[in-house]
Structure formats: C-alpha cells, structure tokens
Amino acid sequence: MSEQLQDISYMKSLYERPNQKWVCGKKSTGKPCLEGPDDRGRCQATFECSPRKEDDRWFCTRSQFLGGPCSQGPSPDGTCCRPVQKCQPIRSWRSWRGIVTCSIAVLTLAIVALILTLDGGTDLISPGALSTGHAGLEEECGTCHVSFNTGFSGWVISAFSGSIRAENSHRCQSCHNLGGHAMEPHSLSAERIEALRTEQKAGLESGPQMHNSIGGGLTVSLSRLLVSESPDLSCDICHKEHKGAGRNTTGISQERCLSCHQDQFYSLSNGHPDFVNYPSSRRTRIIFDHVSHLEKHFKEDKYSDKAPMGCGACHFPEVDGTKMVVYGYEYSCAACHQSQVSGYSLSGSKGVEVLGVPGLDIDVLKEKGIDIGEWPEEPYWTEDELSPFMKLLLSARPEFSKIEEVIQDLDLLLDLSDATDEQLEQVKNLAWIVKELFYELEIKGATALMENIRDSLKNELRNSTLIGLAAALPPDLIQSARQHWFPGLLREIPLYRNGESIQITVLTGQVDEQGTAGGETSDDDFSEEASEDAISSEDRASSGGWYREEYQLRYRPVLHADQFMKTWLDVSSQSSTAHGFRLFEFLERKNAPGACIKCHSIDKTTEKRLIVNWKIPVTDPNEHTFAKFSHTSHYSQLDEKACFTCHKIDKEADYAAVFDSRDFHDFASNFQPISRKICVKCHLPDQAGDSCVNCHNYHIGKFPPAEIHPKTFAHNING
Amino acid sequence: MKFKTRRIRNLVILLFVIVVMWWVIRIYSGALKSPHYLTGWLLVALFLFLTFYNIKKKLSVIPAGTNTSWLQLHLYAGLIMIFLFVEHLQWGLPRGGVECILAVQFVLVAGSGIAGIYFSRDFSRRLAEQDEQIILERIPQFMAKLRLDAEDLVLEATESTDSSTLADYYVACLARFFSRPQNRYAHLIRSNRPLFKLLNDLSAQNRYMNKAERKYTGRLEQLIRQKDMLDQQNALQKTLKGWLFIHVPLTYSTAILIPVHIVLVYAFGAV
Numbered sequence: 001m002s003e004q005l006q007d008i009s010y011m012k013s014l015y016e017r018p019n020q021k022w023v024c025g026k027k028s029t030g031k032p033c034l035e036g037p038d039d040r041g042r043c044q045a046t047f048e049c050s051p052r053k054e055d056d057r058w059f060c061t062r063s064q065f066l067g068g069p070c071s072q073g074p075s076p077d078g079t080c081c082r083p084v085q086k087c088q089p090i091r092s093w094r095s096w097r098g099i100v101t102c103s104i105a106v107l108t109l110a111i112v113a114l115i116l117t118l119d120g121g122t123d124l125i126s127p128g129a130l131s132t133g134h135a136g137l138e139e140e141c142g143t144c145h146v147s148f149n150t151g152f153s154g155w156v157i158s159a160f161s162g163s164i165r166a167e168n169s170h171r172c173q174s175c176h177n178l179g180g181h182a183m184e185p186h187s188l189s190a191e192r193i194e195a196l197r198t199e200q201k202a203g204l205e206s207g208p209q210m211h212n213s214i215g216g217g218l219t220v221s222l223s224r225l226l227v228s229e230s231p232d233l234s235c236d237i238c239h240k241e242h243k244g245a246g247r248n249t250t251g252i253s254q255e256r257c258l259s260c261h262q263d264q265f266y267s268l269s270n271g272h273p274d275f276v277n278y279p280s281s282r283r284t285r286i287i288f289d290h291v292s293h294l295e296k297h298f299k300e301d302k303y304s305d306k307a308p309m310g311c312g313a314c315h316f317p318e319v320d321g322t323k324m325v326v327y328g329y330e331y332s333c334a335a336c337h338q339s340q341v342s343g344y345s346l347s348g349s350k351g352v353e354v355l356g357v358p359g360l361d362i363d364v365l366k367e368k369g370i371d372i373g374e375w376p377e378e379p380y381w382t383e384d385e386l387s388p389f390m391k392l393l394l395s396a397r398p399e400f401s402k403i404e405e406v407i408q409d410l411d412l413l414l415d416l417s418d419a420t421d422e423q424l425e426q427v428k429n430l431a432w433i434v435k436e437l438f439y440e441l442e443i444k445g446a447t448a449l450m451e452n453i454r455d456s457l458k459n460e461l462r463n464s465t466l467i468g469l470a471a472a473l474p475p476d477l478i479q480s481a482r483q484h485w486f487p488g489l490l491r492e493i494p495l496y497r498n499g500e501s502i503q504i505t506v507l508t509g510q511v512d513e514q515g516t517a518g519g520e521t522s523d524d525d526f527s528e529e530a531s532e533d534a535i536s537s538e539d540r541a542s543s544g545g546w547y548r549e550e551y552q553l554r555y556r557p558v559l560h561a562d563q564f565m566k567t568w569l570d571v572s573s574q575s576s577t578a579h580g581f582r583l584f585e586f587l588e589r590k591n592a593p594g595a596c597i598k599c600h601s602i603d604k605t606t607e608k609r610l611i612v613n614w615k616i617p618v619t620d621p622n623e624h625t626f627a628k629f630s631h632t633s634h635y636s637q638l639d640e641k642a643c644f645t646c647h648k649i650d651k652e653a654d655y656a657a658v659f660d661s662r663d664f665h666d667f668a669s670n671f672q673p674i675s676r677k678i679c680v681k682c683h684l685p686d687q688a689g690d691s692c693v694n695c696h697n698y699h700i701g702k703f704p705p706a707e708i709h710p711k712t713f714a715h716n717i718n719g
Numbered sequence: 720m721k722f723k724t725r726r727i728r729n730l731v732i733l734l735f736v737i738v739v740m741w742w743v744i745r746i747y748s749g750a751l752k753s754p755h756y757l758t759g760w761l762l763v764a765l766f767l768f769l770t771f772y773n774i775k776k777k778l779s780v781i782p783a784g785t786n787t788s789w790l791q792l793h794l795y796a797g798l799i800m801i802f803l804f805v806e807h808l809q810w811g812l813p814r815g816g817v818e819c820i821l822a823v824q825f826v827l828v829a830g831s832g833i834a835g836i837y838f839s840r841d842f843s844r845r846l847a848e849q850d851e852q853i854i855l856e857r858i859p860q861f862m863a864k865l866r867l868d869a870e871d872l873v874l875e876a877t878e879s880t881d882s883s884t885l886a887d888y889y890v891a892c893l894a895r896f897f898s899r900p901q902n903r904y905a906h907l908i909r910s911n912r913p914l915f916k917l918l919n920d921l922s923a924q925n926r927y928m929n930k931a932e933r934k935y936t937g938r939l940e941q942l943i944r945q946k947d948m949l950d951q952q953n954a955l956q957k958t959l960k961g962w963l964f965i966h967v968p969l970t971y972s973t974a975i976l977i978p979v980h981i982v983l984v985y986a987f988g989a990v
Contacts, residue, residue: 005861005945006853016856023856030863093855093960101968108972112979115817125983128814145987152982159985168988219742223749231751236988244814255749 011064021095025087034063037089045087047080116152128242131249144171144241165234172235175706178699183233185260187699200262217266223259231260238698250693257692268690269680278674279629283667285613286326287599289655290670297336306335311643321632323619329560333599340595342544342558350538351547351554352565352593353387355441357485360431361416362506368416370424372431373492373502376485379551383414387552388586392572392579394433396455403430432496435486439493442482445475457575468567471555474546481548557594565594566614573602573610584610604662622704624697637682648672733795737802744806758807759984763977765800769793770970797832804829821980824973831965838962842955845909849948855956858900862949866897869942876935884927885935892920893939897946906954914947 007013014034022041024032033045049062051074058078060069072081091099115121122141130138142148146167147158158164169183178187185193238256239249258264265271298307308314314332315324326332334341343350359379365372386394394400406426412419416427440448450466461469482489485507492502541547544558557565565587572584588597601613638645653668679695682688720728740761748754772793776786783789804825813822846852853861873889876882895901902913921940925933 003941003945004851005864005949006851006857016854018856027856028859028863030860030867032860097964097967100964101971104968105971105975108975111820112975116979124816126815127818141987147986147988155986156982158988159982164986164988219745220749222746226746226750226752233751234988237751237753242814253748255745256751259749259751 014065018092019094020092021098022089023092025089026085027090033084033087034065041089041091043086043089045084048082048084049074049080051078051080053078126242129244130241131243131247132245133249134241135245144168146171165232165236169235172239176703177706178703179701181701182699185231185233187701187703197262220255220258220264223255227259251691252693252698254692267685268676268683268695272676274676275674277667277669280667280669280671280673282664283601283658283669285601285603285616287601287656287659291649291651291653291655294649295651303336308332317631318619320619320621321630322628324631325616325618334560337599338560340598341560342542343556343593343595346591346593346595348591349554350593351541351549351556352389352587353552353554354389355393355438355481356384356387356390356552357434358386358390358413358430359384360413360427361419362504364416364419365424365427366504366506368424370428370504371501372428372504373435373496374486374488374505374507375431376507376551378508380414382550384551385413388579388583390434390437392456392577392583393437393449393452394430394456395577395579396452397433397436399429399433402426403433435489435493435496438478438482438486439489441473441478442475442490445478446470446473449473456577457571457580458577459571459575461571465567465571468563469571471546471564471567473553477546477548477553481553485551555593561614562594565596566612569596569612573612601659601664602662603664610662620702623702624699626696626700628695628697646674646678729791729795733798736799740799740803741806755807755809755984758803759981762800762803762807763981765796765803766973766977768796769800770974773967794832794836797829801829817976817980817983821973821976824969824976827965828969828973831962831969835962835966838959842959846952846955849952851948853949853952855953855960858949858953858956862897862900862946862953865942865946865949869893869897869939869946872935872938872942876932880929880931880935882929882932884924884929885932885939888921888924889939892917893943896943900953901950902947903950903954903957906951907958914944917943917947 017036020036021039022037024036024045025043026032033043035044037043048066048070049060051058052061053059058074058076060073060080062069062080062082070082075081115124126138126141129135134144137143147154147164150158166183173182181187181189184190188196238252240251241249243249254267263273265273297303311324314326316327317324329337339345357376357379359382360372360375362375362377362380365375403426406423407413407430412423413427413430416424419427437448437452440452444451449470453466453469454461486492487507488505495502537547537549538554538556541554541556542558544556544562546553546555548554555564569584569587572580572587575581575584586592588602590598596612603611603613605611634646648671650670650672653670655668655670658666658668680690683690683694688694744754744757747757772789775781775783775789779786804822808822813819869889873886877886896917902910905911905913918940921936921943925936928936
C-alpha cells in the first residue's frame with residue numbers, strides 16, 4: 001500500500017466547503033490560507049494568526065494546520081510576524097455551475113424574447129412545414145390561426161379562452177366548405193346520424209350480415225366511455241398539420257372509428273360486416289343484359305364481328321378513377337341497335353302520330369244535320385282516333401273536359417247511330433276545337449303549338465323545353481295539311497266564332513296513292529313511272545323529322561337521343577295531368593318509335609313521379625359517400641380474369657324482368673355481389689392496408705372544393 | 720432488500736407503468752381526444768416532480784422521505800418521462816423551431832441524466848476501489864505537494880550523485896506530468912497506458928544512470944503512481960460533478976421554454 005496523501009484525522013484535516021462561491025487562489029500551490037476569500041471573491045488573508053493578548057504579553061495563535069504557534073511570536077505591538085501573501089481567489093465548481101445555469105436561463109429568455117418580438121421569429125414558432133395542399137399559407141399564419149395577429153399577450157389570453165380550436169376550425173371551413181354540420185360527426189345532421197344509428201341497430205339485431213364480433217377490445221370499450229355525447233370534433237382532432245410537405249393529414253385510426261360505432265370489429269379481414277349486394281345499391285339505369293349479350297348476341301353470326309373484345313371496349317374509368325362508365329351509345333351500342341332507334345326494324349309505324357284529324361261518323365252527323373263545316377271522310381274509313389298528343393293538346397281548351405265527360409268512350413265517334421243529342425252536340429264541339437287547333441297552328445305556327453302544350457301540361461316549362469317539344473314543326477307542313485284536310489278552314493272559323501252555323505260538308509278523295517292526304521305532289525303530278533317509283537311518305541322521312549301521312553302529322557325519330565322524343569318523355573313523365581300521363585304511357589311502349597324505353601329504364605321517385613334514366617350519372621367530384629373505391633388503383637392487381645376477378649357473372653339472374661317494375665331497388669344484377677373475401681385477399685395490414693379510411697370517407701355530403709381566398713383574389717386583381 | 724432485488728423490482732414497476740401509460744394514451748386517443756395534450760401535461764407534471772428533487776435536497780427538513788428514496792424516484796420518473804416524451808413526439812422528430820430547441824434540451828437533460836446514473840454507479844465504484852479517496856477540492860494541493868516532492872527528489876539526486884541524468888529526464892518528460900492534471904480521457908475509459916508508458920520510460924532511463932541515481936528512481940516511480948492516482952480521482956470526480964453542468968442549467972432553460980410551448984399550443988389550438 002502506497003503512502004497516504006490525505007490525512008483526514010481530526011486536527012489535521014481542514015473542513016472543505018464546496019458550496020461556497022470562492023476558494024483560495026493558493027490552493028493549487030498546496031498552501032491555501034485558512035481564512036479563504038469572502039463571499040464576493042476578495043482575498044481576506046493578512047497574517048497567519050491574530051495574536052492574543054494576555055496581561056501585557058502577546059501570544060501567537062497560529063493554527064495547528066499551519067504548524068501551531070510560531071517560534072518568533074507576535075511583534076511587540078501585537079502584529080503577527082508572518083504576513084500572508086494575498087491571492088486571487090478562484091470560483092468554486094458550484095459557483096461556476098450557478099453562473100452557467102443563470103447564463104443559459106438568460107440566453108433562453110433572450111431567445112424567447114427575440115422569437116416573440118422579431119418579425120422572422122414566427123418562423124421559429126411554427127411547429128413545422130405545412131402539407132403540400134396548404135403550402136401557400138406558410139407566410140400567413142393568421143389565415144388559419146385566429147389568435148395569431150393578437151400578439152403574445154393575445155396568445156396568452158387565447159390560450160385560456162378554451163374555444164380557440166373551434167374558432168380555428170371555422171377558419172378551416174372558410175375554404176373547406178363541409179356544409180352546415182361540419183363540426184358534427186361525419187358532417188351530418190344529428191337527425192341523419194340518429195336515423196343511421198337506428199338503422200344500424202336494426203341491422204345488428206336482425207340482419208345476419210351485421211357482424212358484432214368482439215366489442216373492439218378493451219381499449220376501444222374504454223375509449224367509448226371517454227367519448228362524450230357531443231364530442232369536440234375540431235378539425236385538428238384528426239387533421240394534423242405542420243408535419244411537413246407530402247405528409248398525409250387525413251389519417252384516422254381504427255380505434256377512433258370504433259369509439260363511436262356500434263358495430264365493433266378489428267379490421268376488414270377480421271369482423272368487418274359482409275358486403276350487402278355490393279356494389280349495387282340500385283339497378284342499372286341503362287337496361288343492358290350482360291348475360292344475354294355475352295352468352296347469346298355476341299355469339300350470333302350477325303353480330304359477332306361487332307362484338308366487343310373485352311370490358312374495356314365499352315367501359316372506361318372516370319377521370320378520378322372511381323367509377324367505370326360506358327363510352328356511350330354511338331361507340332358501344334349503335335353498331336347493332338341503330339336500326340331499332342331509326343325504326344327500320346320496327347314492325348309498326350316508324351313515326352309517332354302527333355296531330356291528326358279524327359274519324360267521325362259522317363253519315364250520322366250529316367243525317368242529323370250537325371253543323372261542323374267541312375270534314376274529310378277518309379279518317380272515318382281508316383278509323384283514325386284522337387292520338388294521345390291530340391288529346392293532350394285539346395285538353396288545354398276548357399270545353400274539352402265536358403266533351404270527354406259526355407263522350408266517355410271516344411270510339412263512339414266512329415259510330416254515332418245511338419248517340420244522344422247531347423253527345424252529338426259534344427261531337428260537334430270536338431270537331432270545332434280540332435279545327436280551331438289547326439286554325440291556330442296555321443295562323444300562329446309553332447307558337448300556337450307551344451302555347452297549347454304549356455296550357456295542357458299545366459306546368460311551368462322553360463322555353464328551351466317548349467322548343468324541344470315543338471321540334472321545329474314546319475309552318476308549311478301545317479299549311480299544306482290544312483289546305484287539303486280543311487280547305488275552307490280560314491273562312492269557316494271566323495264565321496263559327498261569330499256564331500254562324502256552317503253546314504256539314506263531307507270532303508272525299510283527299511288522300512293520294514302515296515298515302516299523302518293532298519301532299520304537294522298530287523295525283524296529277526305523278527306520271528305513271530313516277531308513281532311506281534314513289535315511296536311512302538314515312539320512308540321519304542327516313543332522315544327523320546315531321547311528315548304527313550293521310551290525315552296525320554307524324555314525327556319520325558331517327559337518331560339516338562332524339563330531342564323531340566326525349567323531351568316529350570321527360571315532360572309527360574313528370575306531368576300531373578291524366579292526359580300527360582297517358583301520353584307518357586303511349587311513348588314508353590316497347591315498340592314506340594325511337595325505342596327509347598327499350599334501354600332507358602324508368603324509375604319512380606320518392607315524390608311518386610316517374611323519371612326516365614337517360615344517362616348514367618357522372619360521379620359528382622364534390623359528392624362524398626360513405627364508401628369509396630377506385631377502379632384505376634386496382635388495375636395493377638388484376639390477373640388473367642381481368643374484370644371478372646371481382647365481377648363474376650350470375651347467369652341465373654333474371655335481369656330484364658325486374659325492369660317492369662318502376663322501383664329502382666328491384667334489381668337482379670348480371671353479376672354476383674362482390675364478396676368482402678375478394679378485398680381481404682390484398683387489404684391486409686402489411687399489404688394494401690385495412691384501415692377504415694382506405695375505403696370509407698369520414699365527411700359525408702356534397703362539398704364543393706376549397707374556395708379561392710377572397711383576399712388573394714382581390715390582391716391579384718389589384719396587382 | 721438487496722440492491723439487485725430492488726433494481727429488478729423497480730424495473731418491473733417501471734415497465735408496468737410504461738405499459739399502462741402506453742395503453743391509457745391509446746384509450747385517450749381512441750376517444751377522439753388529442754393524446755398530445757395528455758402526454759404534454761403528464762410531462763409537465765413529471766417535470767415539476769423531477770425538479771422538486773432539487774428543492775427536496777436543499778430543504779432536507781421537509782419530512783418527505785430520504786434523499787436516497789427521492790433520488791430513486793427521480794431516476795425512474797425520468798425514465799418514464801423519456802417514454803412520454805417519445806410518445807409526445809409520436810415517435811417522430813420535431814419540426815418547429817421552438818419544438819426543436821425544446822426537444823434538444825430535453826434530450827440533453829435526459830441524456831445527461833442517464834449519463835449521470837452511469838457515472839454515479841460506475842465511477843463511484845471505481846473511486847471506492849482506490850487505495851485512497853481524495854476530496855476533489857484538495858486534489859490541487861496534493862498535486863502541488865507531489866510536484867514539490869518530485870522536484871525536491873530530483874534536486875537531491877542531482878546534488879548527491881553529481882549527475883543530471885535524472886534531472887534532465889524530469890525536465891524533459893516528467894515536469895509536465897506533475898505540473899497539472901493529466902490523461903483525463905484515459906482515466907475515464909480505465910486505460911493505464913499513459914502510466915505504463917511513463918514507468919517504462921523511467922525504467923528505460925536506468926541504463927543511463929549511475930548506481931547512486933538509481934536509488935532515487937524507486938521513489939520517483941512511487942510519486943508518479945500517486946500523481947496518476949490523483950489524476951484518476953480528478954477525472955472521475957470532475958466528471959461526476961461535470962454532467963450536472965448540462966443537466967441543471969438546461970433543466971432551468973427547459974422550465975422557461977415549457978410555458979412558452981404551452982401558451983403557443985393552446986393559443987394556436989393545434990397540435
């Protein structure tokens with residue numbers, strides 16, 4: 001054992017005071033003084049001792065640590081003879097620690113003061129860069145943070161206000177319009193949430209599809225206890241900003257969803273309710289039987305060369321990739337179905353009868369002396385009736401309802417032998433209002449037609465609609481028809497209106513060989529050769545439009561989406577009048593010209609109105625539904641089965657039959673419902689992910705995109 | 720209770736508390752609440768508790784357990800705080816200026832604290848293993864004494880042997896060694912290489928010394944060993960106190976920044 005350096009025995013060891021600020025500067029020389037510096041760092045050393053006086057004699061009092069009393073002793077005046085050389089005291093460790101601590105504290109305060117007061121200091125306050133979508137707001141913290149421009153004192157006040165998060169959330173909504181219930185669960189009204197809750201409860205109790213698997217675990221159960229009835233749903237609860245560019249700000253954990261939802265499960269693969277008829281929430285708007293086309297028509301020799309080679313021949317994804325839509329009639333359907341639309345393959349008339357002269361029992365009228373003026377005989381022989389169009393147009397006249405009431409069955413018009421005087425009187429009235437209609441059409445042209453339509457439908461129709469309904473009815477056609485059907489009409493009507501009786505005059509021989517009742521080409525105009533070559537007026541209107549056939553003015557639709565047919569079907573389907581509805585029934589026949597309803601389904605709306613589904617609705621990009629799916633995102637996952645990987649054909653489904661119903665919920669899809677198991681193949685935590693928000697939106701409703709900030713707008717205008 | 724048993728018990732409790740906290744944070748988060756507020760306020764509470772240890776040390780009259788118990792609580796609460804801090808940051812890195820400063824401070828405080836635990840465990844044991852435990856404040860004067868002893872020895876050797884070999888060697892190699900603390904980092908990592916090198920060098924000088932001179936090298940070697948022991952004590956003790964130069968000042972600095980951070984978070988209402 002080596003020699004000990006330190007003797008800590010009593011009387012030989014000085015007491016160290018490390019908590020004092022200063023220590024003797026001579027410590028490093030090994031000879032520190034005993035007194036040490038004062039608390040301000042001044043050396044207090046003078047002499048090695050302070051001599052003590054006893055009687056008249058001074059005695060040395062030097063400490064034993066310095067060797068005890070010295071041999072020289074004090075001087076006669078009592079001064080120690082051993083002065084101590086002054087030193088420069090040094091700080092103790094503890095003192096240095098205090099200085100460092102104070103310095104860093106002051107430095108921190110200075111940094112805080114600089115941050116809070118300097119202009120550029122706000123950059124340091126920012127908890128991080130904004131996401132890409134908000135990147136433009138980096139310099140304008142006050143755009144999102146209500147209290148930003150109130151200064152530090154304002155921040156302190158705001159910190160204690162308790163409502164700042166809600167106020168900030170309102171700022172979010174100044175751009176992100178989430179409707180009137182933005183801060184409520186799912187941005188839905190309380191009533192809607194309650195309705196959904198009730199619906200869900202019913203499903204849990206009765207529906208086998210609802211899978212209440214595990215209660216979400218203890219964590220979720222405890223979380224649910226903490227969720228209040230009206231939880232604070234500030235935007236920042238889920239949307240975490242200032243996490244840097246490119247970071248997702250819309251993530252939400254499964255647990256958070258489950259803390260409110262009644263149906264509890266772990267994940268898509270574990271406990272998620274099975275899909276119910278996914279993705280069909282309703283039947284297709286366009287009636288297209290995939291099975292019959294794939295299994296039958298496309299295999300027929302007649303069509304096989306026109307058959308598509310794959311799903312992509314007819315379907316393509318929408319811009320956002322969500323929905324697969326159809327290229328459209330011209331591209332996908334026309335090759336096979338155009339002859340049906342243009343009427344070439346129709347067995348009946350290719351044009352729809354719009355205006356016409358009804359056949360009347362001329363003999364009886366003449367015998368009874370009913371004064372209806374000129375009236376052609378041929379409609380009686382051809383048993384022409386009032387078309388639904390005519391009935392609708394005549395219904396605009398107040399007397400027509402009386403006429404209808406008396407002449408219950410208008411078939412009676414062709415046999416008036418048993419008609420009463422009152423009925424004959426109403427037949428007379430009918431004849432005159434028909435003539436009045438043609439008179440007005442000649443005098444006013446299409447204007448009269450549009451007025452009649454408007455009055456008869458009792459609807460406020462836009463001009464564009466009325467024009468569509470009139471379908472550019474040519475005035476010359478009306479004039480020529482009138483000239484041959486009622487040559488003296490322009491003379492008769494003024495007389496009739498003056499109350500004069502105009503004796504019945506039966507007109508005969510008004511129809512030429514081509515079936516045109518007094519067309520521009522009369523019999524005399526036809527040579528024998530020309531007469532043989534001439535085709536019917538219907539065929540002459542093969543390019544579509546108006547034509548006259550016997551005592552009827554017909555309209556022939558040829559092209560797809562014919563404006564006349566489409567507008568009349570739309571207007572009549574919405575009509576509240578009986579004649580309007582009868583017209584709709586007339587137009588919706590399977591063999592009606594245009595064959596519109598062969599493919600375009602009809603739905604009954606909740607208002608008990610009918611609506612013709614002309615188009616497959618385009619997904620509104622502003623519409624946020626509960627479930628979301630992107631077809632394009634899944635393209636890379638398709639195997640050799642392509643679309644049939646998920647969309648499996650159901651050959652047993654009676655697809656076409658359900659369209660007799662007007663309830664769009666009645667549906668027998670050509671495809672089997674997509675099973676959750678198909679999704680689960682990939683949507684696992686370590687693969688494609690199985691979080692709720694993978695497939696579900698949180699904010700539900702129709703929300704327009706973020707608006708341009710008015711300040712920015714004004715700034716740009718003002719340069 | 721044995722130290723080992725106590726440590727295992729404390730670590731089990733620590734682990735249990737961390738697991739419970741992890742679970743509570745998830746419950747809280749699942750309840751549509753921001754876990755940052757929960758972890759933030761827990762951090763504040765623990766921070767106050769940890770700083771109270773300093774007050775408790777100074778006010779030993781407070782009848783609230785021994786300082787040893789408080790130190791134990793301080794250590795384990797500190798470890799819990801590290802977990803909460805990581806949860807507060809959501810296992811990521813801070814991005815804002817103030818947040819970065821605060822986080823760096825916390826890391827330094829926590830890091831120095833962990834280093835302090837290591838120093839107080841390892842260095843104390845090493846100091847206890849020494850033949851002699853020198854009070855830190857006395858080390859300079861003992862160093863001075865050893866230097867004077869060595870110089871006196873060399874002078875005596877020169878005078879008595881009429882040879883300057885030892886003196887020349889002292890001036891060339893040993894004067895610097897005796898003049899101030901040496902080889903701090905070597906001592907911290909338990910390295911004796913500098914000492915062995917000096918002793919080897921001294922031993923190598925023997926061939927140049929006459930017989931009379933060699934009698935003094937034994938004493939000089941003893942002085943070198945004592946100086947080396949002092950150097951080691953100096954290095955270990957200063958490190959034992961030195962980590963507090965980071966831990967304590969940055970704790971105060973953190974204490975200043977925490978209210979600022981809280982005000983900013985609540986004023987801007989976004990976490």
